[in-house]
Amino acid sequence: MARSKTRKQMLQGKPSLQTQPKPIEQEKAAVATARQSDGRRSRPARIAILPSDNGLPSIAPAHGDIGAWLDQLKEMFGSGSSEFALEQLQMLTKFTNGGWSTEREEAAVNAMLATVAGAQPQNEMEGVLAVQIAASHQLAMTLLARVGHAEHIPVLESNGNMALKLLKISREHAEALAKLQRGGNQTVRVEHVHVHSGGQAIVGNVTQPGGRGPDTNSDDQPHAPGAENGKT
Numbered sequence: 001m002a003r004s005k006t007r008k009q010m011l012q013g014k015p016s017l018q019t020q021p022k023p024i025e026q027e028k029a030a031v032a033t034a035r036q037s038d039g040r041r042s043r044p045a046r047i048a049i050l051p052s053d054n055g056l057p058s059i060a061p062a063h064g065d066i067g068a069w070l071d072q073l074k075e076m077f078g079s080g081s082s083e084f085a086l087e088q089l090q091m092l093t094k095f096t097n098g099g100w101s102t103e104r105e106e107a108a109v110n111a112m113l114a115t116v117a118g119a120q121p122q123n124e125m126e127g128v129l130a131v132q133i134a135a136s137h138q139l140a141m142t143l144l145a146r147v148g149h150a151e152h153i154p155v156l157e158s159n160g161n162m163a164l165k166l167l168k169i170s171r172e173h174a175e176a177l178a179k180l181q182r183g184g185n186q187t188v189r190v191e192h193v194h195v196h197s198g199g200q201a202i203v204g205n206v207t208q209p210g211g212r213g214p215d216t217n218s219d220d221q222p223h224a225p226g227a228e229n230g231k232t
Contacts, residue, residue, distance in 0.1 A: 044117035045072040046110045047089070049102050057102065059093060062110075076113065077130070078121030088131050089113075095135045112138055119177060129177040133170050140166035 023031065046062035061069035073085045096108040112134035119130035143163035150156035 042117070044110075044114045045069055045076050046113065047093075047106065049106050049109075057105070059089070076117045076121075077124075077127040079124050079127055081124070084124055084127070088116075088127060091131060092116075092135060095138050108138065119174075120181075121177075122181070126177055126180055129173050129180070133173045133177065136166045136170040136173065140164075140170065 048060045048062050049057045050060050051057060063069060070082055070085070073089065074080060074082060077085045077088050079085055092112045093105075093109055095112070096105050115134035115137065116127070116130040119126070119133060121127040121130045140163045143159045143166065146159045147156050147163065150159060
């Protein structure tokens with residue numbers, strides 16, 4: 001009689017589709033919602049990594065319309081310059097691990113391109129920040145993966161500390177990008193206003209340069225009843 005498979009062997013094997021449970025109604029509804037949302041999202045430009053005559057991998061568009069791909073790439077980096085867009089793409093390819101497979105390299109670069117697209121840069125300065133966010137996040141995640149497999153404390157600490165620094169840099173770049181896209185202004189919307197007798201109020205949007213809110217020390221601010229008499 002053939003020996004039965006061990007639990008480890010069973011876990012390593014591919015599960016049979018016939019043995020998998022069917023999705024419940026809530027899962028079907030969630031899938032339908034996700035597909036509708038996915039259909040409304042724009043698709044970022046993608047690349048393919050192909051072998052070349054000299055044996056080194058080369059970057060190519062993911063589809064055959066190079067002109068359309070380049071237009072999409074420029075839009076994604078927030079620039080009208082083909083040179084700028086291609087240079088930023090070239091930089092992103094340098095942040096992947098050269099020891100990975102071609103498929104893994106493609107996935108890493110396309111993931112960073114999706115990050116850039118999600119930042120929605122509107123000019124070259126914002127495009128540079130978006131690239132820095134994508135690159136620092138990629139490097140931080142690579143280092144954190146090494147932390148998970150580290151067998152010695154010095155290796156764990158060095159990779160972990162550098163990962164934390166990169167995550168901080170990525171967050172600072174994201175904050176700088178958000179500030180640029182806001183234009184340095186902050187809008188405060190007043191939804192409900194209650195004015196007591198004799199008071200004055202401004203209803204609408206109050207915007208001040210530099211992100212400052214309304215001046216709470218103004219002499220024109222209404223006072224609560226009884227404030228003049230020291231009552232609360």
